[in-house]
Amino acid sequence: MPRTADHDARRAQIIDGLVRVAGRDGLHAVTMRSVAAEAGVSLRLVQYYFESKAQLMNAVLERLERQSHERWAARLAGLRDPSPREVVEALLAEALPTDPESRVFHQVWTSYAVLALTDPSMAAQPFVEGPDRLERQITRVLAGAGVAGDPETEAARLLALAHGLGTSVLVGRRSPGSAMDILRRHLDELFAPVP
Amino acid sequence: MPRTADHDARRAQIIDGLVRVAGRDGLHAVTMRSVAAEAGVSLRLVQYYFESKAQLMNAVLERLERQSHERWAARLAGLRDPSPREVVEALLAEALPTDPESRVFHQVWTSYAVLALTDPSMAAQPFVEGPDRLERQITRVLAGAGVAGDPETEAARLLALAHGLGTSVLVGRRSPGSAMDILRRHLDELFAPVP
């Protein structure tokens, strides 16, 4: 076995380069060359670690998905003996582009989703399964908390609202704070004690 | 004066070609050549009517915006002596990709919005001003109807919900019917008679 470099670290370095390019200049500015330059490696190296651009794009999507899942789990783990409302609020906060890092994530993720609308080679599953999982999880919490209304419908409504608010923040139509306010107001209603 | 063609009709023909390409294959598949082929004209003609691709892209955005505004006015005009709730429902129905035509519109519009996130040459105004106008209009109706809660907040919530639902329909996570159901359920609550 000759010299061994940290394969995974290199891949992560390149993927992060792509995410930075996509976040700054848009997904259309992502080329093998621009990614290589941003990651500080040669074009050949990008080709070496990802045989084709399609594989690179896919790897980025997987990494984004995993990172999202981790942030989302970490946020839950940070709560000590949380109420159902706190759990739901934590889950939905992840759907809003609050800090710059989260903003880049949502921007790139949305770019991918739009691409997947028309590109058959790009799997549409992540954009359906991810929210589906989240919706099921919220449904469970709502059902357990005994809120008024059908838990499934309320979960769907919550998720759609959060996503819509997230988009308006992304395009600069609303501040993260005001989006969070609206979301909390909705939760106030939902978790209001039944009369 | 030699032969006279309908300038505006030609421009519309080309723009419609672009919208079809963008709707079918994605905005990344939009090239001067693909648009020309789809519109059934020569590449040179596209160059003739739109000096550069940037101008073409801008013209498309303007046309989409105008069409949206027209559909939206037509929907309102179709209501005879409508209740506030009917007005709001009509306004929001336009935000959902129900028929195929509306679906293409939303798909292309979203592609443009994502592009505008990073491309400074692309005006971000339409993606802010359009929803803003709609939100103000809904605010006015809600205030006039005397619904519970702050009209501005409720209008913002409604719009975000509708947009979120629209997105979930677009990515195939939900049917237009179920999205409309959730929206109506929300309106039921909002317009419920105060006790």
Add this chain to the structure above:
DNA sequence: ATCATATTGATACAGCCGTACCACAACGGG
């Protein structure tokens, strides 16, 4: 009829894209 000009067509060009290919540097097992 005819001709100036509005309109359309074919093609050339420079640049960027993804990918393929060739050379070689580093390094650990024999």
Add this chain to the structure above:
DNA sequence: CCCGTTGTGGTACGGCTGTATCAATATGAT
């Protein structure tokens, strides 16, 4: 020690892009 495997760099190639250039056609006022 050294050789084959693994990692890295440079560069060439065909194809597609937006744009520019050179012609040709059609038409209606004269």
